[in-house]
Amino acid sequence: MNSENKKPKLAVLLTQYGATSHGICYCTKFLEGKQFDDHFEPPLCEVVSMHLMEIAANDIGLATAKKHQVPLYPSVATALCRGGDTLAVDGVVIIGEHGTYPLNEKGQQLYPRREIFDQVVSVFRQSGRVVPVFNDKHLSWNWTWAKYMWQTINALNIPWMAGSSLPFAKFEPFVPLPRGKRLDHVIAVGYGGLESYGFHSIETGQNIVENRAGGESGVKSVQVLNGAAVWEAHNQGRWPKDIADAALASLKKPSGKPQDFTRDVFAFDIEYRDGQRMTVLMANGYSQEFAFGYREKGKKEIIAASYFLDEVPRLKHFSATVRALEEMYLSGKPTAPSARTTLTTGILAYGIDSHFQKGVKLETPDLNIAYKPPATYSVAMRGK
Structure with missing residues (x-):
């Protein structure tokens, strides 16, 4: 052919x-x-x-x-x-x-x-x-x-x-992905419904975290917080507040302050099998955009960017x-990576179960899905 x-x-x-x-x-x-x-x-x-x-x-x-x-x-x-x-x-x-x-x-x-x-x-x-x-x-x-x-x-x-x-979408500024780097806590930001756009939000973060040293190891546990509990955890340092603030600050069209909004606000708190952590903040009310933030272990600089998504048609x-x-x-x-979406499907499913069970932390023994992203991405992976 x-x-x-x-x-x-x-x-x-x-x-x-x-x-x-x-x-x-x-x-x-x-x-x-x-x-x-x-x-x-x-x-x-x-x-x-x-x-x-x-x-x-x-x-x-x-x-x-x-x-x-x-x-x-x-x-x-x-x-x-x-x-x-x-x-x-x-x-x-x-x-x-x-x-x-x-x-x-x-x-x-x-x-x-x-x-x-x-x-x-x-x-x-x-x-x-x-x-x-x-x-x-x-x-x-x-x-x-x-x-x-x-x-x-x-x-x-x-x-x-x-x-x-x-x-595959463009993010701005055009910062590097952390290939082969040891990472501090990764933050992803999204919005929308817990399932429909929770999936997009998780894949936003997974596209970053899978690039860490050693590649993807699989997920150990998932917990979903919602409402005021999200910002209480944020202020108490459950995840690095400075990284989360940088990711939120990269959004182009925010409304007010993040903590002004609690309705339909969610956080997926994810622990990986190699000890890596990621939090996915769904900041409904504050923004209708996607973003991420990360920092290499041992460094002060925070890398953060948001996605530019245009409209129909x-x-x-x-x-x-x-x-x-x-x-x-x-x-x-x-x-x-074909395995990425299988892993994010599982993270989403456990997250929805966690939310349905009033925010309980769930162990995820069957999310032992390890993989490594391609060493270099095809030109097809980045839009102009």
């Missing part, structure tokens, strides 16, 4: 394709290209089939498929097989985000990512081969299911990427994500 310079053929599976959905973030860019600050890049892959599980009230998926002459198929299997009996695409894009899916008692939205995954794997098994797959955001709301998905991915050697767009911060995915579909190899 690559030697003949043919574009990889993709099947895109979506729960919904509304005017403000992740369908625009991913599928539209695969179809129409990627806009960066100073240039435009045409598509490197070809979308040859789509499956929509729901038609949104503000649906644009039907019109987009018609515009680009992409066939719509009634099921996952027919989309992957393009109406035939065997796998007929070079890559799969799963966008299991948005739609009329209920919430459980913990506030988790029951997106059918595991169900879509199972149908994809069934086609792989039937066809006797696998192709690269991308899964938008965390693997599943159900941690037991997520672990099964990860075990299956490894057992079948599926080239796999998943997760948030934040690890261009959503340029997804352009670097799609570029990285295109590289995976072209090369057959993931361009970011």
